[in-house]
Amino acid sequence: MNKSLFATLVFAVIGLPCASLLAAELPKVAVENTQYAVLQKHCILCHSGEDAEAAFRIDDLSLDINDIETAARWQKVLNALNSGEMPPEGEPEIDKAAKANFLEHLANTMVDARRKLSDQKGEIIMRRLNRREYGNTLRELLGVDINVNDLPSDKNTGSFDTVGSNLYMSSTQFEQYMALGREALDEAFEWEAASGVEKKLRFETEEITPKVSKFIEYQLDARQRAERWIEQVDKAVANPDNAAIIEEIKAGPLGNHRDILYRNWKKLEGAPAPESFGFQTEEDNADKALAGSRPFHLPYHRYYMEQPAIETGAYLAAPNEHPSKLDNATINLLVPFSWPVGEYVVRFRVAATEHATPDRSFLEFGINPRAQQAISVHHITGTMDDPQVIEVPLTMTRSNKERANRSLFLREKGSRDDWVQATRIAREGRDENDGIGRKFALWIDWMEIERLPMADQPKPPGIAVLQNIPFDDKSGEPNLAELHAAFQQFALEAFRGQEPSPKYIDDLVQVYQTYRKLGDKHSDALKNTLAIIISSPMFLYHFEPRDTDAPRTLTDREFANRLSYFLWSSPPDKELQQLAEAGKLQEPEILEQQVTRLLDDPRSEEFVDAFTYQWLTLERLDFFQVNQEHHPRFDNSTRMNACREIYETFGYLVQNNGQLPDLLQSDYAVINGVLANYYGIDDVTGDRFRPVPLPDGTPRGGLLGMAAVHLMGSNGDTTSPVERGAWVLRKLLHDPPPPAPANIPQLARLAGKPLTTKQRLTAHQEEPQCASCHRQIDPIGFGLENFDAVGIWRTEDSYQAMDDNGKPVKDGKVTWEIDPAGKLHNGPAFQNFLELRDAIAAKEDAFARGFTEALIQYALGRPVGFTDETLIEDIQNEARSKDYTVRAFVHALVQSKEFHSK
Template sequence: MTFHPHTHGKHAGLFVLAVLLGPLSLSNASEVPRVLMDERHRALLVEHCQGCHGGENAEANFRVDDLSFEIADLQMAARWQKVLGALNSGEMPPEGEEPLSVDAKTNFLDDLANLMVAARKSLGDQKGVITMRRLNRREYRNTLRELLGVEINVTELPADTGSGRYDTVGSNLFMSSTQFEQYMSLGREALEETFAREISAAEKRVVRLEAEQVTQKVADYIEWQIDAKDRATRWMKLVDEATEHPENAAIVEEIRAGPLGKHRHTIYRQWQLFPGVPAPETFGFNTVENNADKAIAALSQYHHRYHHYYMQQPAVDTGAYLAIPNEHPSVLDNASINLLIPYGWPLGEYIVRFRAAITDNATPDRQFIEFGTYPAAQQPISAHHITATMDNPQIVEIPFTLTRGHRNHNDRVLFLREKGVRDDYAHTTRIAKAAREANDDIGRTFSLWVDWLEIERVPNVAESKPPGVAALRSLPLDDRSGPPAANDVRAALTRFAREAFRGQEPPSDYVDKLTGIYLVSREAGTKHSVAIKETLAIILASPMFLYLAEPDAEETRRPLTQHELATRLSYFLWGAPPDSRLRELAEQDHLADREVLVHETMRLLDDPRSHDFVTGFVSQWLSLDRFDFFQVNLDRHPRFDNATRISAKKEVFETVAFLLKNNGSLSDLLKSNYVVVDGLMANYYGLEDVAGDEFRPVKLSADSPRGGLLGMAAIHLMGSNGDDTSPVERGAWVLRKLLNDPPPPAPPNIPQLARLAGQVLTTQERLVAHQEEPQCASCHRKIDPIGFGLENFDAVGAWRTEDHFQVTDENGKPDPNLHKTWKIDAAAKLHSGESFNNYFELRDMIASKSDDFARGFTENLIEYALGRPVGFSDEALVEHVFAQSREEQFALRTFLRELVSSKEFQTR
């Protein structure tokens, strides 16, 4: 069967494509190991179950006497799942029957739960079959970027994960008519931005905000305060005089008898009752309704001290200090320094710069400036470590892309502010209050000074253009010149389609139809620029662009073509199409040479685009999606603000990127004598003499709990709810990700801990009580000891030696009588018999399991690369990649080299 991309106009074409193609076999199935229930448990079924569930008249029509102890098909798996569910829920044995002993039930459930995991893996083994798939969201975004030089927001596309763990698994990457329309819309959006950027490529723009403009507002406000105080004094004197007139005595008595009480300010609030007293609006207050209160407030020197304090700081005439919002009294108007990008500015690449310094009040945790857009949203894009003093400020440069997404006013506002001061209103208010108490009740001291903030557009005058843009070189991109000839349009569409289809030549009849669509649109009166973009959008929604391979009727294995191999390699390591070098080697049939293929693999890994492999694979391998599940309780964890959260997650990626760049050992992720951090995370971890925004390796002391995944704040946040730790989540994560020994899924109807509500117990006491139930103990006896060993890390990964528990009443208020503080005891004994006395011994124990860790990593890498779950039929490939990597001390690039060189990677 041959399928051509000219089916773009038929929405159903994409579904027919997937249905007619069917799965493609990549490898012969090897012998699948048998899934057997331990025979020692047959006696339990005979003694406790067979009496009611045996023979043809079995209760509920469910028999256990003919249960096969080998699970070889879905029907037998379903029957064993019923047994597991009945015992987990406590439904069996029923009341009145002899109960199972705790040990017997626990061991039976443990074996059966793990057996069902093995059965699912066996029965779900695709035996090398790969489902043809479309580009996932990440790859689609990257492909548009490589083709057109623009990066658009693709979050509206459906999620790419489902039954598989990775967004590369073909069975998850289906297509719907809704998605087709979305692809057309996104293609138009990308082309609109591309054309706009290219038309204005040579334009230069720059605008600067001198920060002392903010200072001037403070000076103006002080001047207004003085004037307002003078006028308020005169007006209040008139009110006081009016109250002394005998003819106003009744009015005064009426006011004092009212609900506002007998204080003098109640008289001022009723000023309009006195004849001849002018309205305070003539004194410059905003509205009549609140002028009286503001006039009274203007008399209080207390409400103006912070402004005067600010103006007494050095260098206020050449810059501005970053204050804090919610600081009361007299909030300064410089909690952030904002710069609006003018409307009408061209899209494209910009550089944001600012000049800043720290003051003598800048403690180590107050040396960071957040940068972002849309100040009201409170989410920073990045945080920057300021280390220069006022004598010699530093200049920070930040790359910034202005896109069509920055349409409204708020999205065009750049801001600078002190790190962590806008994450939570109540939290910021408490910061202000505590700081004011430490500074003579004046207000928070200033730690960061900004000289100026600017944004500059960098003209794109490079001769080299993105391939999709270069393909259109013969066409005008606007309507100022005459429309092109039909032959020029056809030639340009051919070149563009070739680039969009990753080097594959588009069929001639397909290009003819595209040209016809353009010409018909022009004949209907559509402008050239609109008609050509609409035609190009069709190419970007065609199967040859959206799918990584054309369908193939062959059901037998065959080697990938050179072009297919180049595509698989580049999307594996870049999440993007092959570049000209890789395509050229494919055209020359050089990728069949292992040495050339390995060299290209290393070249792709050395390219900055390999960062997509790091973020794409690592985030899914380590299940970092949980990192964003919970909001951190800033009352309890004030240092883990949004900027810290960004750096904490980046630490995971940058650590793997460091290993990949230097071909470091995978084992370093279990334990290492260094961390890869920036100045912000170094400050969070208490590491000294680390400054700046660059992530770099930092040597640790021998007694540091950091180093490796278990020392990272991001990992521990995933094992919490943002408030308290969860030893169960942490223990299960270690088993799944580090020890390659995943616990079975939690059964339904598990007993809850509601019976312990209101009891003052330690975390360990609560979980031990949970294990009294056999259906819980079967899993938790493996999980919980590991979680206990990590309890020295709080909910956001900060090291601690004590923990506490506080019972709250029905109104959420803490009960002072129900509170407990305890010293953390991280000692525990594993179900396997090994024991440890503290976190450090646990870490050493886990680090000794590097073989298990590397094997799990290998299986995950294969699934990500081949786009299908790993099954028993892949055991030979897993063993080969693992063994070769083990010989080279688990050097990270060895895993990739051996996988790419394998027959399975090069076969479809």
């Protein structure tokens, strides 16, 4: 049996009253008689009666799929036909078109059967906080962020991390929650201890200039010594006694390369010892001698010293290929390890030089340059006459503080992503500048970091309720009454308004006393006891108890919790709590006002990011690295901003109540300076994402114009029309193709042949089990082929065939002009991408339907089933009446009976 079906059916058995009850209440799922006729014609002779082949009968196979057993038997039919197992060899083949139609129908029917048999009839399973909610809840309680990535994943493929059936608990997780709770308390106590501390550190970058000057002197001296040493080596090379050694060297892997002669100086009779010329170590002295003689090291340093403004700042140089080169590619500011955790701001004064082309006008900022990945990238619009000051907020956590290399860095965008990229940049720089080295595009005046004092800011609630007891071990020990009150107040905050029992608090006091008797200091005993509170079920679970199987209306406090975690992924704030306590929150007018307030709040970014990531299955963006040798402009900073474009666009619609169909087609793009440069859109500067008007005929605008969307439909190097077409069907057209069969036939006869992408995939459709899906998928994928693997517009593509050893096949390269024309399966034809986009945008109702189902699943924490049909239609009808504005969907869902019920 298909594993995914088996898992779904097991869930149906253990989670639902009984299959027969569902069959009586849910819509009918059945195989059509016209399709069953294919089996009757080709299979019934062998698979009927008591002596049926392989004991599998189809003559008594019900067309109605009402139970698990029937679904399993039909799945077996589907698997046998997909694998080519049936009909068996020697029996008449099924007509290819008829087989493709049958497989398409049966695969879609089985998808419906899975939904039917796993329908929870609106039941919401008890669920714990997922990783995001847990981290956010700790932050709201204690005011600190901790890394929760070591907790198990909260989602299965195709579902959301809010779905209760995924949010199980194991004993190992309880231990992890205890450890993470203690870690959060350690962090919070350290932040509290340093709340009034002020720190500031400034680095004037012109301090680099004397080092460059001194290194030039060193290079000149080293070069003179190297030239004298090389002259002596050359004499040794001329010695006839060395002829055999030289011939041996020439026959080596680098052939007649002068460097090899120098590296093998020890073999040569009469060659002087490099130590006598001032080179210090036997292992690398030959390389150092050559480094001093190479022609592009010293000139680059001299070129730097000729630049203006080196007495007041520093230029960012080409990335290093060798330690002897100018080491200004990254400017570092080392932060002392003694500096406390807290909120900081980093500032730097920068300018773009006359050599700053549009591609070279961006500056990366990060922490710990060895980790490579930048935190942010900034568009430099200041000039040498009028530099700009950029401010970047930075949270210094205990994790940052304990890093081996805690330095802040600035570097030119994309210059240090990897060695291949750095080498290419340095080489191109020399080619463009008379062999000297890359011209300088960015100038840094100074860089500073300042800790912001926290003493005047409101304390997080979990810390505020503990103010009557000491946090340290120098201020005395609290009495039992003070401990009891502190634990009671802390638990009340941690449990989101649910009162802990008196016995629970008494037990906590006893736990604290036990820790003290065992020798723990007061601060450790206090944190260990508080960690129990934030590892308990009342903290870790959404508290919505139910005494009977019958649905009930949520209390106002429970409703406030559900609403807040839906739109903020964190606990309700004071205003929601007060409305809940007054019994007013569920009144329609007040609720509408509160939903608007929550969406207007910056915390709604949690909803935007988490929902968008899972709705559009953006995890594929993390699957692979881009081949930067083939796509050099798509560096890590461009990737970071391209991914951010998807979130920022949906966030713009949420914040401005924009229309959902704008994600299909729009006359604007929500971009910043980095992406405008990448897309070739003029007159857009700065780091802020905002809507930018687009000219007619542009391929940008909407999801299908975004580089990150096309990156998902590639392997980081070449495009995959199948991945792209399937994604469009799933996410934009609400017409997902059924799961791919387990045994997809491989077309070995095409290996090593120079074919276009369309020729290769069209040949794949010769197999009916492939054609049934690919005739829907491929036309869409081909229509998107004008976008390369990283979303750059193109008109040509090429393919190089490789042999079994990975070597290029002779005459195996083909280049072709891209032909995006096609026809949607059972839909209109299109001649180019713009017409394809128009055809997709015309299906806004289907797109809205898919969005509605995803929103329900995310908000209610359960799969959407057939019994949700009325809810889906009500939400979609309400949103349609308001031009499909995004907030209309949210308001309609929150006002629904289902959102108010448990």
